[in-house]
Amino acid sequence: MVKHGSKWKVYEVKSSTSISETYLNDISVQYYVISNSGLHISDISIVYINNEYVRHGKLELDQLFNIESLLEFAIEKQEWVSEEVERLKNVVALKEIPNVDIGMQCTDPYQCAFIGYCWNDIPENSVFDISRMHRRKKFELYEQGIVSLEDIPEDYELPASQKLQIDSYINGKTTINEQAIKEFLKTINYPLYYMDFETFQPAIPLFDNSKPYQQIPFQFSLHYQKSKDSTLQHSEFLAEAGQDPRPEFIERLLKDTKEPGDMLVYNKSFEITRLKEIARDFPKYTKEINERILRIKDLMIPFQRKWYYTPEMQGSYSIKYVLPALVPELSYDKLEIKEGGSASMSFEGLFSETDLFKVQETRKNLLEYCKMDTLAMVEILNTLQMFI
């Protein structure tokens, strides 16, 4: 809040990149509270991130943030706020738990703190666990009394992938399309690299030639096999926290993938997009990056296309579900870092970590985690190859 004479200008700062309906309600409530406390508001705005801004040198705050005045909107909404305040006062006055069934409001716009209470009776493997089904439709089923997967009538029309999920669960049935998997394996050629990137996304661009929330790669793991039965080799890179990791990341990656060979990843759109971004932001690597992109193949495809599906995958084809189903003996359980999200948090933490022992520990954990990701791909491919 900024005072101008006897009046105030109010700014609500959000880390988001657009103004949502929730923010419009927010700002109306802010206006209501502040103005009814006796302060005179001359303007009220939402400040949010401009994700088009590319940093060059010193941060330019006027470009990093969008400021949008919503004074007129907030004034128009005051009657609504005051009605809502009355309504909610009545709810609180009840002094008993409101009797409201679960619905879209449980997670939209935010997850409710009472999920554990209201959803207690929803069994595991319910219609709410059906993959790719819109939430609206899940509640339509729920309202018809169809809750657990067994409740769904046999002749109920559903897309094939959802039918497979339900059918596999009920009958404990694994589906393997050997022919399709064989065709897929023919497209994977040795020598073979297994590749995985880790990235982090600072809301405020830390480096030149980067935008808010841009995914900055800071680590990779590469396994390499000359032929199917030759020994695995491993190389890796983990940037020093502080400066822009991208130049060294790409130099090391290009160097370590110089030898010919397909490059296997899980969900190739992720790695390819990161490589294209590096080419865009550091054009001198473009030619070599494009050569690598052409070699990338995607290990996710057999699972996305449901050529290999087991009930424990629960409709998902992410590596988190596929690995335990195919290679149960290889697990992330013993690792300190178990998923990509915490890897990027850990790396961000290194920027402000002064305890050198802790820095060493975190770096060791990051290297272990990323290496496990590519090793998991090696084992998944091995399992698929057993069908040949």
Add this chain to the structure above:
DNA sequence: CGCTTGGACCCTCTATTCTT
């Protein structure tokens, strides 16, 4: 003949999924 109905097809928009 004129009307409705239903299927095939296409397009667009939205929601969900994957990765970090």
Add this chain to the structure above:
DNA sequence: AAGAATAGAGGGTCCAAGCG
């Protein structure tokens, strides 16, 4: 939070079949 891919939903168009 991003971006790509894809599934789902809904709308529009077209045409043939069916009906009175």
